[in-house]
Amino acid sequence: MEYLYDQYQRKHDYLRLSITDRCNLRCVYCMPKGGMTFFPRDQVLSQDEIIQLVKNFVALGITKVRLTGGEPLVRRDVVEIVRRIHEIPEIEDISMTTNGLYLSRKAHELREAGLDRLNISLDTFKPEVYKQITRGGNIRQVQMGIAAAAKEGFKQIKLNVVLIKGQNDDEVLDFIRYTKDHNVNVRFIEFMPIGNSEEAWSSEFVSLANVFDQCKAAGIDYRPIRLPGNGPSDNYQVPGYQGSFGLIHPISGRFCENCNRLRITADGYIKACLYWNEEINVRETIGDFEKFRQVIQQALDNKPLNHEMALSDTDQIVHEAPTWRHMSQIGG
Ligand code: SAM
Numbered sequence: 001m002e003y004l005y006d007q008y009q010r011k012h013d014y015l016r017l018s019i020t021d022r023c024n025l026r027c028v029y030c031m032p033k034g035g036m037t038f039f040p041r042d043q044v045l046s047q048d049e050i051i052q053l054v055k056n057f058v059a060l061g062i063t064k065v066r067l068t069g070g071e072p073l074v075r076r077d078v079v080e081i082v083r084r085i086h087e088i089p090e091i092e093d094i095s096m097t098t099n100g101l102y103l104s105r106k107a108h109e110l111r112e113a114g115l116d117r118l119n120i121s122l123d124t125f126k127p128e129v130y131k132q133i134t135r136g137g138n139i140r141q142v143q144m145g146i147a148a149a150a151k152e153g154f155k156q157i158k159l160n161v162v163l164i165k166g167q168n169d170d171e172v173l174d175f176i177r178y179t180k181d182h183n184v185n186v187r188f189i190e191f192m193p194i195g196n197s198e199e200a201w202s203s204e205f206v207s208l209a210n211v212f213d214q215c216k217a218a219g220i221d222y223r224p225i226r227l228p229g230n231g232p233s234d235n236y237q238v239p240g241y242q243g244s245f246g247l248i249h250p251i252s253g254r255f256c257e258n259c260n261r262l263r264i265t266a267d268g269y270i271k272a273c274l275y276w277n278e279e280i281n282v283r284e285t286i287g288d289f290e291k292f293r294q295v296i297q298q299a300l301d302n303k304p305l306n307h308e309m310a311l312s313d314t315d316q317i318v319h320e321a322p323t324w325r326h327m328s329q330i331g332g
C-alpha cells in the first residue's frame, strides 16, 4: 500500500471533501455580509467524479473521508454519495460537518447509507444570537436535527462552536454543562481570519484559554481525556458527565504538527493547507491516475509546516498570499 507523506514526514490519510459551496445559511465568520456568488453547477464535482476521486485517494492510502461544504445536506445526492463511498472497502470512516438544518429529514438515511460520525455546527443556545450569527437561521431546526441524529446510533456526534467575542463567549459554561446529560463532544473552535479582514477578526477573536478561565472561575473540574481519531483537538471531561469537550486552537495552540488532512474544494482543487493560497486543479486528472498521483504529491511537497495564520506581517515568514477563498469555499 502506498502512503502520502509531506516533506515533514506527516502521513496523510484523511480527506476533507467539499461537495458544494452552496449553503442555506450565511454565518458571519464564514461568508461576507453581501453573500456569495456560488459556482455554476457544472463547475462543481459530479457524483461520479467524487467517487472516482475518492477511489484514487484510497489507492494512495486515504482511509478517512469527511464530507463538508458549503452545506453538504443541500446537495440532493448527498445520501447516494455517502452510500457509494461506504461501498469502497478501504474506507474505514466517513464523517460529515453540517449546520444540521436538514438533519431531522436526513439523519436516518445518512446513517443507513454508512455515515459514521457527525459534526454539527451550533454556536449558541439562544435563538436570537443564532439568528444573528447565521444571518437569519432558525435554531429550532438545528435542535430538531440534533435530536434526530441522537436516535440514529452514529459512532460520534460533535457540536462545533466557534467562539466570537461579545456574541457567544458568555455561553462557554452552558455548552460544558450541556455535556452533563448529552453524549456529545462539544468542540470549541478559535475564530480563524479566513476571508475576513484582519481588523474585524482581531476584534472578535477569543483565545480558547478563556474556556479554562471560565471553568476555573465557576469551580468546574475537568480532566484531560483521549478520544479516538480526534485530530487537532485537546479533549476534556467533567467527571461524571456523559459527554466531553475539546479545544481546537489554530491560533493560540497546536494545530499543524500532526496534520494528516488534505482538502478538496467543491470545484475540484486540492488544498494541502487550509490557509495558504496554493491550490492545484485535480479535476482534470481524475481519469488519469499517474497524473493524479503527481498532482497530489506536488501539493504535499509544497505543504508548509505551519499555516502561520494571524502572525503580523513582519513576523510572518511569507509562504505566499493567504487563500482567496472564504471558509464556505474550503469546508473548514
Ligand atoms: N456548513 C457546514 C457547517 O457549518 O457545519 C460545513 C461547512 S463549515 C465551513 C465547516 C466548519 O467551519 C463549521 O463548523 C464552521 O463553524 C467552521 N468555520 C467557518 N468559518 C470559520 C472561521 N472563520 N473560523 C473558524 N471556524 C470556521
Ligand code: SF4
Pocket: 023, 024, 025, 026, 027, 030, 031, 069, 070, 071, 099, 121, 327, 328
Ligand atoms: Fe454555511 Fe457552514 Fe459557512 Fe455557516 S459555517 S455559512 S452553515 S458553510
